[in-house]
Amino acid sequence: SYVLTQPPSVSVAPGQTARITCGGNNIGSKSVHWYQQKPGQAPVVVVYDDSDRPSGIPERFSGSNSGNTATLTISRVEAGDEADYYCQVWDTSSDHLYVFGTGTKVTVL
Amino acid sequence: EVQLVQSGTEVKKPGESLKISCQGSGYSFTSYWIGWVRQMPGKGLEWMGIIYPHDSDTRYSPSFQGQVTISADKSISTAYLQWSSLKASDTAMYYCVRIMGARGDAFDIWGQGTMVTVSS
Numbered sequence: 001s002y003v004l005t006q007p008p009s010v011s012v013a014p015g016q017t018a019r020i021t022c023g024g025n026n027i028g029s030k031s032v033h034w035y036q037q038k039p040g041q042a043p044v045v046v047v048y049d050d051s052d053r054p055s056g057i058p059e060r061f062s063g064s065n066s067g068n069t070a071t072l073t074i075s076r077v078e079a080g081d082e083a084d085y086y087c088q089v090w091d092t093s094s095d096h097l098y099v100f101g102t103g104t105k106v107t108v109l
Numbered sequence: 110e111v112q113l114v115q116s117g118t119e120v121k122k123p124g125e126s127l128k129i130s131c132q133g134s135g136y137s138f139t140s141y142w143i144g145w146v147r148q149m150p151g152k153g154l155e156w157m158g159i160i161y162p163h164d165s166d167t168r169y170s171p172s173f174q175g176q177v178t179i180s181a182d183k184s185i186s187t188a189y190l191q192w193s194s195l196k197a198s199d200t201a202m203y204y205c206v207r208i209m210g211a212r213g214d215a216f217d218i219w220g221q222g223t224m225v226t227v228s229s
Contacts, residue, residue, distance in 0.1 A: 001171075033215035035154070042204055042222050043154065048215035086154050090213035095171045097212075098144070098156035 002091040004101035011107045018074040020104045022087030025068060030089040032070040034063060038083045046085075047072060074106070082108045111135040113143075113205050113220035120226045121195050128191035129223045131205030138186035139163040142208040144216060145179060145190050149201045159208065160188060168212075195227045 005023040012018040022032060032050050035043040045054055047063035050070065060075045074081055087101035116130040131143065144159040158169040162181040169179070181188045188205055203223045206216035 031213065035216070037154075042219040043216075044219070045215045045217055048209065048217070054217065084153075088154075088215070092213070097159075097168060097170065100154040100156065103153040 001094050002089065002099045004087055004089065004099055006085075006087060006101040006104045008102070009105045009107065011109055012074075012077045013109045014077055014079060016077055018077050018081070018106055020072040020074075020085050020087075020106065022070040022072070022101045023068055024070075024089065027068055027070050027089065028066045030065075030091070032063065032065050033088045034061075034072045035086045035088065036081075036083045037086065043086065077106075077108055079108050082106055111207075111218055113207060113218055115203075115205055115220040115223045118224045118226075120228070123195055123197055123227055123229055125195050125227075126191070126193050127195055127225065128189050129203060129225070131188045131190075131220050133186045133188075133207065136207075139183050141210075142212055143181065143188040144206045144208055145177075145188075146204045146206055146216070147173075147201045148204065148222075157190070157203075159212065162186075162188065195225075197227050197229075199225060200227050201225060 034047040036046045037043040046057050046061045050065040051063040062073045064071050085104045114132050139162045142159045142161050145157040147155045157173045158179045160167045160179045160181050162183045178191045205220040207218035209217040
């Protein structure tokens with residue numbers, strides 16, 4: 001089955017930029033979605049189809065996808081961005097269909 | 110407001126059966142796929158399966174095929190996830206989700222989650 005690999009943790013100071021990677025074989029050929037999950041809450045989609053933002057999501061959240069790596073970038077990080085982040089793809093090459101990444105804990109220093 | 114509202118916390122014993130629910134409102138329930146996602150304590154997200162309420166077309170993750178049953182009653186805009194014989198390893202938070210458009214699209218609406226605890 002298709003595997004998505006994320007770094008377990010990313011630390012960033014307020015006001016700086018956080019970059020969360022999601023590695024997968026030829027992931028650039030797939031659409032990648034990103035979810036934010038704060039403690040005790042359900043996840044929320046922050047970027048879909050590689051780089052689109054749902055209404056209500058700040059422009060500080062952006063995404064890119066090429067080759068074997070997709071990236072979620074959070075600019076001007078705020079304390080409220082501290083959360084777990086998961087990437088996700090739709091993999092039609094197997095029966096597993098929807099695949100989530102391993103998750104990245106973003107800590108705001 | 111578009112929302113998915115799930116049934117409440119469950120505490121069950123191993124071997125018992127369980128059916129949890131997810132009711133959609135604020136949109137055409139039969140026009141969007143509904144999915145289920147498991148999150149075991151302290152762990153990541155796992156996709157379990159999806160159903161199209163219009164015709165009950167259902168797809169399961171191989172990891173959950175045969176372990177759970179997903180169904181829907183479009184007359185009351187409700188999807189279900191059920192177990193015939195729970196195990197301790199089924200202890201987890203379960204989320205229902207709406208899929209934005211076609212299969213393969215993002216999960217744009219999430220239910221609040223149903224916590225299931227299985228313990229003797």
